Amino acid sequence: MSIVRLHASHGYDVARLREQFPILAQAVNGRHLAYLDNGASTQRPRQVIDAVTHYETHLHANVHRGVHTLSQLATDAFEGARERVRRFLNAGSTREILFTRGTTESINLVAQSWGRANLRAGDEIIVSALEHHANLVPWQMIAAATGARLRVAPIDGTGQLHFAGFQALLNERTKLVAIAHGSNALGSILPVGRVIEAAHRAGVPVLVDGAQAVAHLAVDVRALGADFYAFSGHKLYGPTGIGVLYGREALLDAMPPWMGGGDMIRTVSYESATWNELPWKFEAGTPNISGAIGLAAALDFLEELGVEKAAAHEHGLLGAATAALMRIPGVRIHGTAEDKGPVLSFTLEGVHPHDVGTILDHEGVAIRAGHHCAMPLMDLLGLPATARASFACYNTLAEVEQLAAAVRRAAEVFR
């Protein structure tokens, strides 16, 4: 039975979808490329490539400056992209949508701006045990600078947040909770709605690292109640070097600028400056205009596809891959939370993940092998590294089989 037909019959035509991703048509090492490293970065559909090319070909000029036609067109396109992001997140206002280089910069912005203004010696920031370095190191840095302290909420044996353990850390010294929506290393989707509710009851704002979630579930920042929400363009079919920080207007208003320069000021004298309005107060220097436009096109793509439909397809692939790998002797799956994004971390007994990665690459299967920028989590799990397959809307059941065959090949090479 054809996989393509199976999905087409459910209104999800993965073969046609793949035609929109020119990069997927190539062979790697003489084999069909099974691109299963989507947790690290997704590929771009034609729609995104075309939007960026159109901008570069017809619209480019600096934004918010010139009186000339191109500058106005570029500004309209850039600010249009901001409105597109606002709709995507269902934020109340474009004043709450800041463009950054990515999730990492978004979190650093909050740590450096909100953190410096609000953290004092003895204050506490809660993170979880499965955070990516991007949602850990910025807090370590601001904690060291202010004398605040990091508290780490535990996870359970499945890789899910231990909710009672998290709640037990909330106290009158807690000033912020910074937590992943989805784990890049284990796949767990965290109950951020409950986390936010509990934190808000204690009067504590919450930053959500949405890097691994936005491509796989609909995010409504107002329904969720998030105070800050960060994500990257390149993990949901957009370009690299563009990301978003959503922040509640009242919080952003009270925060000092992080970087100084052009665009973020209203008036400047030799002695001092006054700040521009939101969101530009936080966007010093010429922004990544083409990146923002590419991101807007990626959000159009995702909306037209339907994020729930894509997620259902990806969930099917995750289930099939989990079952296929579990049938291979020596394979262990890491991360078995009930609520999981399409991320499959595994190890093969007697074979280091890097050797697994090399052998899979040889078979045309691109995965990530390593610590997934979550070294403390790997230490906690007692693993030097894992191999990780992560799925996107364009992957197929045939690629799941290609993955399983390649893992069997790795076991065979090392037998």
Next chain:
Amino acid sequence: MELTELYREVILDHNRHPRNSGRLDPHDAEAKGHNPLCGDRLTITLRRDGERIADLRFEGNGCAISMASASLMTEAVKGRSRAEVEALFRRVHALLTEQGASDAGLGKLAALSGVREFPARVKCASLAWHTLNAALARSDPAGAGTVSTE
């Protein structure tokens, strides 16, 4: 390029059964090697007899290429002077990175030649050698730092 070129029998054997594994105590020198992106990690301890390496051991964990390379190296350098080790490493490095480099006289180390078709893995194969160089360069074991080839 076939996988069996990279994962030759000698490599798989030394990965499975590393020679000279463990620690030498007491020792004259110790150095640690760590490639944080890969997670490859090893510690070399050695005893000298004047200029020459009297004995050495390594311990650690990492991919098959890093572990087999360390094991093969310990066999190849025992009894050699620092100058001889450096000359040997130059030849091994050429083998790992240059097309057509000769493996004449390298013995079992020649099994590493497949690595050059996998550029991402050169750092795995060279970690043990850089770590050994650091151990030889530092006569004071307490002063040994951590080496990386990333």
